[in-house]
Amino acid sequence: MSTLKFKTNIKCGGCISAVTPTLNATEGIQNWGVDTNNPDKILTVEGDISAQQVVEAVSKAGYNATPVQE
Numbered sequence: 001m002s003t004l005k006f007k008t009n010i011k012c013g014g015c016i017s018a019v020t021p022t023l024n025a026t027e028g029i030q031n032w033g034v035d036t037n038n039p040d041k042i043l044t045v046e047g048d049i050s051a052q053q054v055v056e057a058v059s060k061a062g063y064n065a066t067p068v069q070e
Helices: 015-027 051-060
Strands: 002-008 027-034 042-047 066-069
Touching: 002 051, 015 027, 015 051, 042 051, 051 066
Parallel strands: none
Antiparallel strands: 002 042, 002 066, 027 042
């Protein structure tokens, strides 16, 4: 299992509610969360999934995600 981080435009609880069904239904994601207090609105995803698959899932929900290198 890996942990991936993404800079997003998911700004608030309403945005999180909008992406929740898509991310929860995405195969390979074990756990995820968005730090809306961080200026870059960091999405952290844990699971057996590629960064590209996460970007596609977030995009499908109507938001943007860009992988962050730690």
